[in-house]
Amino acid sequence: xxxxxxxxxxxxxxxxxxxxxxxxxxxxxxxxxxxxxxxxxxxxxxxxxxxxxxxxxxxxxxxxxxxxxxxxxxxxxxxxxxxxxxxxxxxxxxxxxxxxxxxxxxxxxxxxxx
Amino acid sequence: xxxxxxxxxxxxxxxxxxxxxxxxxxxxxxxxxxxxxxxxxxxxxxxxxxxxxxxxxxxxxxxxxxxxxxxxxxxxxxxxxxxxxxxxxxxxxxxxxxxxxxxxxxxxxxxxxx
Numbered sequence: 001x002x003x004x005x006x007x008x009x010x011x012x013x014x015x016x017x018x019x020x021x022x023x024x025x026x027x028x029x030x031x032x033x034x035x036x037x038x039x040x041x042x043x044x045x046x047x048x049x050x051x052x053x054x055x056x057x058x059x060x061x062x063x064x065x066x067x068x069x070x071x072x073x074x075x076x077x078x079x080x081x082x083x084x085x086x087x088x089x090x091x092x093x094x095x096x097x098x099x100x101x102x103x104x105x106x107x108x109x110x111x112x113x114x
Numbered sequence: 115x116x117x118x119x120x121x122x123x124x125x126x127x128x129x130x131x132x133x134x135x136x137x138x139x140x141x142x143x144x145x146x147x148x149x150x151x152x153x154x155x156x157x158x159x160x161x162x163x164x165x166x167x168x169x170x171x172x173x174x175x176x177x178x179x180x181x182x183x184x185x186x187x188x189x190x191x192x193x194x195x196x197x198x199x200x201x202x203x204x205x206x207x208x209x210x211x212x213x214x215x216x217x218x219x220x221x222x223x224x225x226x227x228x
Contacts, residue, residue: 043218100146105157
């Protein structure tokens with residue numbers, strides 16, 4: 001089954017404790033991205049990757065890091081989480097980042113930073 | 115700033131009624147306008163999409179109307195069903211540098227009453 005898998009689904013952490021949210025896709029997609037969803041703001045892009053070893057900032061990259069060492073994986077790293085990063089996070093993948101192709105989303109990770 | 119403005123924030127419709135969600139944009143570089151549907155606990159999924167060279171696209175009970183001169187587009191759900199209850203996001207895509215960027219509206223929570 002074609003899918004984007006995120007882990008964990010739920011995470012509660014304390015301010016300053018580094019965490020990683022994993023994302024994996026099995027569709028051999030070139031393009032992957034991370035979004036955060038907040039009430040009244042919709043989905044805002046954090047980082048995206050056009051392909052392996054190619055990453056770039058989205059609209060709200062501050063406080064986040066990403067890496068793309070393999071085509072299928074695109075982890076999101078919060079090195080020093082703060083309460084304003086409490087949000088619902090989605091990883092998405094598309095066949096390519098050059099053309100209009102459907103974005104496939106994971107099921108989301110609900111992060112709470114206390 | 116919100117590049118795609120979506121309204122209303124929430125919508126309650128009786129079963130069998132018509133649900134209408136509106137979006138407006140400013141950036142004339144947008145050239146692809148998808149709508150995503152999100153059920154609780156799930157990631158968004160592509161519902162229907164339109165390009166600006168057509169004024170309307172219909173897929174089953176779902177229709178996108180597009181007004182290029184007004185820079186507005188809307189989603190119409192005919193014969194709304196309780197199973198349509200979900201959050202709907204409009205989006206717009208354009209080429210920024212070497213990559214396509216997808217910008218989402220703030221979302222509309224639709225409730226269809228039985």
